[in-house]
Amino acid sequence: MGQHLISAKQLSRADIERVLDHAAALERDSPTDRRSGTLLGLCFFEPSTRTRLSFEAAIKRLGGDALDMGAIEASSVTKGETLADTVRVLAGYVDALVLRHPSEGAARMASEFVSVPLINAGDGAGQHPTQTLLDLYTMRENVGLDGLSIGIMGDLKYGRTVHSLSLALTNFDTTQHLVSPESLRLPRGVRYDLEAAGASVQEHTDLSTVLPDLDVLYVTRIQRERFPDDAEYRAIAGEYRIDAATLEDAKENLIVMHPLPRVEEIAADVDETPHAKYFEQAKNGVAVRMALLDLALDGGGIFAADESGSLADWNEGADA
Amino acid sequence: MGQHLISAKQLSRADIERVLDHAAALERDSPTDRRSGTLLGLCFFEPSTRTRLSFEAAIKRLGGDALDMGAIEASSVTKGETLADTVRVLAGYVDALVLRHPSEGAARMASEFVSVPLINAGDGAGQHPTQTLLDLYTMRENVGLDGLSIGIMGDLKYGRTVHSLSLALTNFDTTQHLVSPESLRLPRGVRYDLEAAGASVQEHTDLSTVLPDLDVLYVTRIQRERFPDDAEYRAIAGEYRIDAATLEDAKENLIVMHPLPRVEEIAADVDETPHAKYFEQAKNGVAVRMALLDLALDGGGIFAADESGSLADWNEGADA
Amino acid sequence: MGQHLISAKQLSRADIERVLDHAAALERDSPTDRRSGTLLGLCFFEPSTRTRLSFEAAIKRLGGDALDMGAIEASSVTKGETLADTVRVLAGYVDALVLRHPSEGAARMASEFVSVPLINAGDGAGQHPTQTLLDLYTMRENVGLDGLSIGIMGDLKYGRTVHSLSLALTNFDTTQHLVSPESLRLPRGVRYDLEAAGASVQEHTDLSTVLPDLDVLYVTRIQRERFPDDAEYRAIAGEYRIDAATLEDAKENLIVMHPLPRVEEIAADVDETPHAKYFEQAKNGVAVRMALLDLALDGGGIFAADESGSLADWNEGADA
Numbered sequence: 005m006g007q008h009l010i011s012a013k014q015l016s017r018a019d020i021e022r023v024l025d026h027a028a029a030l031e032r033d034s035p036t037d038r039r040s041g042t043l044l045g046l047c048f049f050e051p052s053t054r055t056r057l058s059f060e061a062a063i064k065r066l067g068g069d070a071l072d073m074g075a076i077e078a079s080s081v082t083k084g085e086t087l088a089d090t091v092r093v094l095a096g097y098v099d100a101l102v103l104r105h106p107s108e109g110a111a112r113m114a115s116e117f118v119s120v121p122l123i124n125a126g127d128g129a130g131q132h133p134t135q136t137l138l139d140l141y142t143m144r145e146n147v148g149l150d151g152l153s154i155g156i157m158g159d160l161k162y163g164r165t166v167h168s169l170s171l172a173l174t175n176f177d178t179t180q181h182l183v184s185p186e187s188l189r190l191p192r193g194v195r196y197d198l199e200a201a202g203a204s205v206q207e208h209t210d211l212s213t214v215l216p217d218l219d220v221l222y223v224t225r226i227q228r229e230r231f232p233d234d235a236e237y238r239a240i241a242g243e244y245r246i247d248a249a250t251l252e253d254a255k256e257n258l259i260v261m262h263p264l265p266r267v268e269e270i271a272a273d274v275d276e277t278p279h280a281k282y283f284e285q286a287k288n289g290v291a292v293r294m295a296l297l298d299l300a301l302d303g304g305g306i307f308a309a310d311e312s313g314s315l316a317d318w319n320e321g322a323d324a
Numbered sequence: 325m326g327q328h329l330i331s332a333k334q335l336s337r338a339d340i341e342r343v344l345d346h347a348a349a350l351e352r353d354s355p356t357d358r359r360s361g362t363l364l365g366l367c368f369f370e371p372s373t374r375t376r377l378s379f380e381a382a383i384k385r386l387g388g389d390a391l392d393m394g395a396i397e398a399s400s401v402t403k404g405e406t407l408a409d410t411v412r413v414l415a416g417y418v419d420a421l422v423l424r425h426p427s428e429g430a431a432r433m434a435s436e437f438v439s440v441p442l443i444n445a446g447d448g449a450g451q452h453p454t455q456t457l458l459d460l461y462t463m464r465e466n467v468g469l470d471g472l473s474i475g476i477m478g479d480l481k482y483g484r485t486v487h488s489l490s491l492a493l494t495n496f497d498t499t500q501h502l503v504s505p506e507s508l509r510l511p512r513g514v515r516y517d518l519e520a521a522g523a524s525v526q527e528h529t530d531l532s533t534v535l536p537d538l539d540v541l542y543v544t545r546i547q548r549e550r551f552p553d554d555a556e557y558r559a560i561a562g563e564y565r566i567d568a569a570t571l572e573d574a575k576e577n578l579i580v581m582h583p584l585p586r587v588e589e590i591a592a593d594v595d596e597t598p599h600a601k602y603f604e605q606a607k608n609g610v611a612v613r614m615a616l617l618d619l620a621l622d623g624g625g626i627f628a629a630d631e632s633g634s635l636a637d638w639n640e641g642a643d644a
Numbered sequence: 645m646g647q648h649l650i651s652a653k654q655l656s657r658a659d660i661e662r663v664l665d666h667a668a669a670l671e672r673d674s675p676t677d678r679r680s681g682t683l684l685g686l687c688f689f690e691p692s693t694r695t696r697l698s699f700e701a702a703i704k705r706l707g708g709d710a711l712d713m714g715a716i717e718a719s720s721v722t723k724g725e726t727l728a729d730t731v732r733v734l735a736g737y738v739d740a741l742v743l744r745h746p747s748e749g750a751a752r753m754a755s756e757f758v759s760v761p762l763i764n765a766g767d768g769a770g771q772h773p774t775q776t777l778l779d780l781y782t783m784r785e786n787v788g789l790d791g792l793s794i795g796i797m798g799d800l801k802y803g804r805t806v807h808s809l810s811l812a813l814t815n816f817d818t819t820q821h822l823v824s825p826e827s828l829r830l831p832r833g834v835r836y837d838l839e840a841a842g843a844s845v846q847e848h849t850d851l852s853t854v855l856p857d858l859d860v861l862y863v864t865r866i867q868r869e870r871f872p873d874d875a876e877y878r879a880i881a882g883e884y885r886i887d888a889a890t891l892e893d894a895k896e897n898l899i900v901m902h903p904l905p906r907v908e909e910i911a912a913d914v915d916e917t918p919h920a921k922y923f924e925q926a927k928n929g930v931a932v933r934m935a936l937l938d939l940a941l942d943g944g945g946i947f948a949a950d951e952s953g954s955l956a957d958w959n960e961g962a963d964a
Contacts, residue, residue: 034361036360036361040676041674041676041705043704043705053410054413057393057414057417058417060391061417064363064389064391065361065363067361069389071697073693073697074394074714084907085904085905085906089904090905093693093694093904093923093926093927094697096924096926096927097698097927097930264405264413265404265405266409267404283412283413283416284416286416287413287417290416290417354681356681373713373730373733374733377713377737380711381683381711381738384709384711385683387681394714584725584729584733585724585729585730586725587724587725592728603732603733603736606733606736607733607737610736610737
């Protein structure tokens, strides 16, 4: 029986709905001693502000506490210790583990060495499943999850956030509009997975043609380091940037999302519009992670009660 | 209604006394579950040991917990995120925020973006109001706050601690003796504010003439980097340094204070005298910050119950 | 009356057994609110992962909380503050202190300035008494502490872990087999102390002759920086390295221990054998530190109830 959350691919529609329902219940009831005496280990091999802090807030809001390995430069890892040893020792101190690592596949590998639940908080270009769950939660709370047109704009090539979200959305009745420059289109592998799941997907290079149809616009950052020269970056980034004027053509109920941090891709004047949901989205990370941790700590597998069988073995369910 | 503490200028005599009374009550009663379930966000854009730790101790002594953004170099701020975005996200995770930032005015600006109480823990050359409150608490517990002669010695030009304290003392019946080299006198702007408040202030270049009259001697560090060459620094620093022998001419009940860390301006042999109160002063930071946090978390403004009206809007009350 | 734990030399057999008994009781009962409201200060002037985290886990498992000074580079220590001042301020915020420092004798010096219990978590080439206690706990839980043959292999010259353990074992009926290259033998001073305690000690350069007799094999890392050139290091390290094949000649109940982190001195295939106890050993650090903290927080000296008198003054008991 699997107990780790490694990949968004593990998540069936029923699994997702169970997490989101539990998050909504926890947000409503604010239990403060549900997990008192519980310790969560935070093992971040890459800098992270919001993911780390929202996991820490989540366990503390549940009445438990966190143990943060801290900056990895200052740790025994610099003495040559393997990731497997590091997580085995930390797992001896805590009741569950959160791991972020720059290498794809690190979370799955690490999960094979520990007997406490391990949650992947991002592994390089790989997966970031808890981000996907909070994205879905934010959509569901605002506009539902079925019958939607969802635009995803920006860097669709390198963003693990986008890959996980796009695949998870195939569990729902949605049409995905992917808006990006040619050079930053969704990778072939992800598109293949989308097709295999029977997803309704359209690709665009220009937001304006599709904007009026959208219920959700998910914006991501285009990174300077993806371009050979600054001028080219400036030109592209300028095209995939929105401001309040851009949104005049949008549906009244359109919500704008962003995994944050943003730099210039959403102008500050959007913050004042009712479309802006990215700060609410960040805040939702706490409730969703509370739900995940609470389910994971029940023992016997995060989704052990699930009769759909889709998560009979979470490890096996993870992508290769 | 104001809910943030940005500047010592916000503090009337009644406000100060309410905080100090509450601190004394909390120190006496040591309640350990008064704020259980509460999360305090620590957002330090500059290194700090005692301020950060005493805020963290304060919320934990109240039964709550802290969420520390950690070293800012290791955070999303390095990806170009604005201060406004950073505090908005963190504010979504917590019930109150403490901010330290190298830029004057940062705390006031940040406070405009958050709906939870924000406490300024130092903004560049600007304000550091919680230091002032713990300084006043230490004086009151030892020698009272009225009818005193208070010496403030060292770098009076650059020290925000001194500026806040000097202004706050105008709420009480005190005579201030400012002792510094000519080049490190109190800035004109602060002296103007003191005069406007009708303060009794005398300036000196030599401690010995005034020492026998003092009830409090507040020593600050003279920083090497303020001087063009090391010899000049050495000469000046040597003159504004005290040891046990210096204090032989002092009143028996004189208390010596220092915001710490000290380097050489107070010799170690002073530690053994009954005059030394700087470690007690540091320790008082916990009780005073417990009181402030507890009042802030009551909602509706830290000093909402204050009928003096001086804090009707804390934001408006802050200095420009 | 002593209240600090500075050196393993302070520990009599009765003292050790009291800590280990208490650790076993705490591990069995898992009390989660025994020390609620208690704050432990963590003052690490050197990087440390497992020692810092297991102290933090220990106080949190007891229902208390920790205050971590964090990376010392980012603190007021860089402004020139003395260790004495730093620990005095931190001691004002907390109920007990844990100190790690690169200089031998730092813990004893610091303990003279604080009125809360201070526990030495390693001072340079000096002492690391809590590591010794968890080592003894691991042995006792697996094979007992009397009538044993204990091999200690690797760098016996520079490892403070080994020195403390070797001396502590003289309280029990054990034979110590010290296995190392000539250049890394136990220092003369430690050997003298062992002789004075009437210890049964044999030195070897080769593990194979003594391995079949051992109940415990304690392996330590040989550090590259101890050798003038890499080739010499490689040759030596290769000789004092074990794998599953090495252990074929060992007793069935032999346990292999290591203070971690390990690099190459224990091959990964040993992990799968029943001999491997080093991860359990790391985990035991939490229970043993819970016991120590709990005894220290009782006030009046960690071992105040001890009638053996061996710890009448812990400070005096520490090595020079």
